[in-house]
Amino acid sequence: MTQLPIIERAIAHGQRTAIRSATGVHVYRDLIAASETIATTLLDGKDDLQEMRIAYLAPAGERYVGAQWGIWRAGGVAVPLGLAATAKELEYVLTDSQAETVIVASELADKVALMCDRLGIRIVSTGDRPSTPTTTLPEVATDRRAMILYTSGTTSEPKGVVTTHDCIQAQIESLTEAWCWRQDDRIPLFLPLHHIHGIVNIMSCALWSGAEVEAFPRFDLDAVGRRVADGAYTVFMAVPTIYVKLIEWLESLPLAQREPIVEGFAAMRLMVSGSAALPASVHETWTELTGQRLLERYGMTEIGMALSNPYDGERRPGAVGRPLPGVEVRLQADSGEPVADEGVVGEIQVRGPGVFGEYWNRAEATSASFTDGWFRTGDMAVIEAGYFRIMGRRSVDIIKSGGYKLSALEIEACLLDHPVIAQCAVVGVPDEKWGETVATAVVLTSDSFLDLESLRTWCEGRISPYKIPRKLLVVDELPRNAMGKVKKLAVLQLFGGIEVGP
Ligand code: MLC
Numbered sequence: 001m002t003q004l005p006i007i008e009r010a011i012a013h014g015q016r017t018a019i020r021s022a023t024g025v026h027v028y029r030d031l032i033a034a035s036e037t038i039a040t041t042l043l044d045g046k047d048d049l050q051e052m053r054i055a056y057l058a059p060a061g062e063r064y065v066g067a068q069w070g071i072w073r074a075g076g077v078a079v080p081l082g083l084a085a086t087a088k089e090l091e092y093v094l095t096d097s098q099a100e101t102v103i104v105a106s107e108l109a110d111k112v113a114l115m116c117d118r119l120g121i122r123i124v125s126t127g128d129r130p131s132t133p134t135t136t137l138p139e140v141a142t143d144r145r146a147m148i149l150y151t152s153g154t155t156s157e158p159k160g161v162v163t164t165h166d167c168i169q170a171q172i173e174s175l176t177e178a179w180c181w182r183q184d185d186r187i188p189l190f191l192p193l194h195h196i197h198g199i200v201n202i203m204s205c206a207l208w209s210g211a212e213v214e215a216f217p218r219f220d221l222d223a224v225g226r227r228v229a230d231g232a233y234t235v236f237m238a239v240p241t242i243y244v245k246l247i248e249w250l251e252s253l254p255l256a257q258r259e260p261i262v263e264g265f266a267a268m269r270l271m272v273s274g275s276a277a278l279p280a281s282v283h284e285t286w287t288e289l290t291g292q293r294l295l296e297r298y299g300m301t302e303i304g305m306a307l308s309n310p311y312d313g314e315r316r317p318g319a320v321g322r323p324l325p326g327v328e329v330r331l332q333a334d335s336g337e338p339v340a341d342e343g344v345v346g347e348i349q350v351r352g353p354g355v356f357g358e359y360w361n362r363a364e365a366t367s368a369s370f371t372d373g374w375f376r377t378g379d380m381a382v383i384e385a386g387y388f389r390i391m392g393r394r395s396v397d398i399i400k401s402g403g404y405k406l407s408a409l410e411i412e413a414c415l416l417d418h419p420v421i422a423q424c425a426v427v428g429v430p431d432e433k434w435g436e437t438v439a440t441a442v443v444l445t446s447d448s449f450l451d452l453e454s455l456r457t458w459c460e461g462r463i464s465p466y467k468i469p470r471k472l473l474v475v476d477e478l479p480r481n482a483m484g485k486v487k488k489l490a491v492l493q494l495f496g497g498i499e500v501g502p
């Protein structure tokens, strides 16, 4: 029978090591067996899940892959859940995606058990054995829906980005070709697995190539640094904040401790940065420290990766290079005309087989995000000497912090539930380490008091830790325009974030 290409390839990789994690070393054959068990359990006698949404909550490692591939092999749509998500955020994803089942690693079951019970959602443990004997798994056509990733944006509620198997394969093939992925590659994985960077660029590209992934529960300088010094990796991918953290850390280490780690980095064949702007100074410092030229690339959940500095050739600090294989990129001016000249700013628009098909159950938002078949990213760029350079975003309500995309509107909606907050405005203040930090200006109800610490404590459990404001300003009134709309740029200025003209 015909298998999905990623499964077909994994079967061929057989006894090669696929994943190292806290639970041991797992070969490709183990992943095939685990996914078959999950698929059979999910099917429970049915022929095909017919694109039912199946959410899953598992740490990075073989149980995560077993769940994802098991869902795919049973004909379902995989909806990964964030490990740091609050109960409210998890419930939103489960209800918005209309998940039929949640697959959960046993140690995480408490996070979802009561909720699933209340919502009538079936729970399957990654360790469950099927009650029915192994059935023939369905043949799943590659143009069927495969995954929904939730992304924050210009609306207060996150939207589900739907990709098909073909779409994910196009994203993988573009990157494996451009960055020359090989069977003998080894890569660490410490980024969250509910976002495209960790899922596609790292995990899926590695497993597609027959390479080895070492999964960490989180980014831990000591643990990752030790393995780098062992020469454990050939490829490394991270967000800019991680490179800033690594530089601070390496510079703080005594020479004898620093040297083997630097040598480990220097020996890698490829180090990539993405998900947020890599400051040119960080790029240069990394080269001075390790001799490596970081490869910066640009992408987005809806399109996969679109632009990349070259594998062979000039990797220019502050630039994101040229379109990746199979990806068409154009810049569109505000007038609606394509930008023809270098140095003129326009919106990045993308077309190609890696671009998503739809936002889940949001036909209007889907059609609004395309123009003549091109996806409108909302990111602004120029072309300079042949390379794209990102100039900023169209919307001030999108914040990128530590590589996470956050919606100011979503955070504001949460803060407005606070008993003493009458009005609020959330902005992203430029920050050397985090790219942007979440900041809020608030107007309080009369005779009340609020400080940052108590606000942060109140936010815990309501929004994920990385969304919680790190700066607070109590003001008498928010700057508004004649229509009464909050002027976000003026709010940013209150935090000393930017210079705003007269
Ligand atoms: C945490 N801290 C922050 C912060 N997050 N401070 C300011 N701004 C933030 N955003 C603080 C904490 O409160 C804590 O302080 C200290 O920093 C360490 O926190 P931590 O949570 O332990 O940090 P760490 O685990 O090191 O996390 C940093 C990180 C993480 C960079 C590893 O943010 C991360 O995984 N980011 C990647 C997200 C991602 O994958 N994005 C890709 C999306 S896809 P204290 O005082 O308590 O010590 C995409 C498309 C594409 O973008 O192109 O790829």
Ligand code: AMP
Residues within 6 Å of the ligand: 151, 195, 196, 273, 274, 275, 276, 277, 278, 296, 297, 298, 299, 300, 301, 302, 320, 377, 379, 390, 393, 400, 403, 404, 405
């Ligand atoms: P996400 O929606 O989480 O997939 O984040 C995608 C967004 O990250 C893009 O729209 C950009 O704003 C930003 N981004 C990704 N890579 C880069 C980069 N190299 N430089 C600047 N911004 C980037």
